[in-house]
Amino acid sequence: MSSWNPVPVNIRQYAGKMLGNKDPLTEKDLWQSDLDSLKRAVGRHLDKGVNKGEIGYGEYGENPEFETSAWDGGITGQGVNPLQAIFESINDPKFRMETTLGMARYDVDPNGDAIVSDKYDFNATRPQVDAYHKESGGKIASLLRAYKEAGFEGALNVAGNSFIGAEGEGTPVRINLGPAKRLSELVKAQ
Numbered sequence: 509m510s511s512w513n514p515v516p517v518n519i520r521q522y523a524g525k526m527l528g529n530k531d532p533l534t535e536k537d538l539w540q541s542d543l544d545s546l547k548r549a550v551g552r553h554l555d556k557g558v559n560k561g562e563i564g565y566g567e568y569g570e571n572p573e574f575e576t577s578a579w580d581g582g583i584t585g586q587g588v589n590p591l592q593a594i595f596e597s598i599n600d601p602k603f604r605m606e607t608t609l610g611m612a613r614y615d616v617d618p619n620g621d622a623i624v625s626d627k628y629d630f631n632a633t634r635p636q637v638d639a640y641h642k643e644s645g646g647k648i649a650s651l652l653r654a655y656k657e658a659g660f661e662g663a664l665n666v667a668g669n670s671f672i673g674a675e676g677e678g679t680p681v682r683i684n685l686g687p688a689k690r691l692s693e694l695v696k697a698q
Contacts, residue, residue: 551691629678
């Protein structure tokens, strides 16, 4: 289902979008461990009979009830340093999914397949991004301000909103996880 690429999907997506890649994100872009993470997250909802909804931060791990989110898009201001982000990107599918999808929708299509859909974008609206730039004195000043306020994580978020796409402006995500029934069974087998 997936094609292997040595660069983690979160880094590949971010860098690719910064360089102008407009290709949609599909299951072919994910490592098997990323797909397994998504299947568990969606499968938990399907197992409860919820065939349409949202998945997100804190749900991509193997035991989400005991885990906290490693990445929250700058909400806490605690930040993630660059070396830690690279290490987590290589080694942790939960981190990769949190930093690639964040919050995403899922649904069961007419064929019975579970589909994860989203836009690869960032959380601020265009008016919020424009206001932040204006308050800060421009795009570059915004990056410096974000770095001072929320570290590496904050600067990445502002750069993403500024150059990749504010909320709703990003490229499409459509990940087919296969038969929904199988995902529910996967969760029951855990």
